[in-house]
Amino acid sequence: MGKASRLKRERSGNVVTETHEPEVPQNWPYGHVGVQLTDDDEDECIEVTIHGVKHYLHSTTARELSNMLVEKIDEWNGIATRVGYPGV
DSSP states (O other): OOHHHHHHHHHTTOOOOOOOOOSSOOSTTTTTEEEEEOOTTSSSSEEEEETTEEEEEOHHHHHHHHHHHHHHHHHHHHHHHHTTOTTO
């Protein structure tokens, strides 16, 4: 999808601003998340799809997202371990 298509969709007011995990997993993990490199016609180089919503990111933004996710996952795992949450 080119930049013009994204801008057109944004103008239409159909922008998804919030998603949640589905109650029943859908083709785990591929139905929930995906990451791939973009085609040459995109300004950004990484495509992240979360619950069917595509996000186009520069590599520096994707790296910072990764760093922030790892930090919060580690924080959550520490809390979960302290309270005896199963599966951590």
